[in-house]
Amino acid sequence: MKFARGGSAPGLPQGNTASEKRGRRFFEDEVDFVDFKHGLCAGCHAGPMLNETNLFSLLAFGIPVGTRFQNILVSFFNHADNPIQEFVFNKGLPMERHVFSPDIGRSGITGVTDLDDLTFDNFEAFKIPQLRGISTTGPYFHDNSAKTLEDVMKHYTRFFDFVTGGFIALTPQDEADVVAFMKLLR
Numbered sequence: 001m002k003f004a005r006g007g008s009a010p011g012l013p014q015g016n017t018a019s020e021k022r023g024r025r026f027f028e029d030e031v032d033f034v035d036f037k038h039g040l041c042a043g044c045h046a047g048p049m050l051n052e053t054n055l056f057s058l059l060a061f062g063i064p065v066g067t068r069f070q071n072i073l074v075s076f077f078n079h080a081d082n083p084i085q086e087f088v089f090n091k092g093l094p095m096e097r098h099v100f101s102p103d104i105g106r107s108g109i110t111g112v113t114d115l116d117d118l119t120f121d122n123f124e125a126f127k128i129p130q131l132r133g134i135s136t137t138g139p140y141f142h143d144n145s146a147k148t149l150e151d152v153m154k155h156y157t158r159f160f161d162f163v164t165g166g167f168i169a170l171t172p173q174d175e176a177d178v179v180a181f182m183k184l185l186r
Contacts, residue, residue: 022173026178074142080144
């Protein structure tokens with residue numbers, strides 16, 4: 001890739017079909033207070049490699065711009081049915097904390113659980129993957145729980161319904177459009 005050797009940053013493909021063009025809107029680095037789906041994916045998949053948070057994440061969830069780790073509730077929903085384990089933080093200290101999870105993610109390195117904080121960048125958080133070439137890299141998520149891009153979108157439909165209390169609801173058409181666009185990313 002030319003970008004890795006100092007070339008210009010790759011842009012988003014325009015899309016050819018109506019579905020690809022609708023899917024592109026989810027990845028445009030925009031903050032749209034009329035259509036919250038416009039730029040929704042770019043909230044965590046912005047930047048030249050589509051692997052960092054943007055202004056939308058800051059305004060909507062208080063997540064700093066440029067964050068590279070995120071909890072998208074893969075371990076919480078646990079579609080892979082991984083065993084739940086107990087993890088102890090600050091063992092023997094007055095603030096000892098016991099948490100239960102199939103995978104605590106970045107917390108295992110940082111020691112920070114963020115359980116009382118909505119930043120989602122430690123407990124059960126994982127590095128945001130770049131999306132260039134995503135259609136050929138399945139299975140997806142850290143636990144391989146999504147076998148296809150369609151499975152990924154089913155997860156995100158559930159995720160956004162859960163974290164927004166139904167305010168942002170992805171339709172089957174939205175899912176198909178995002179998948180169509182992701183298949184263009186090279």
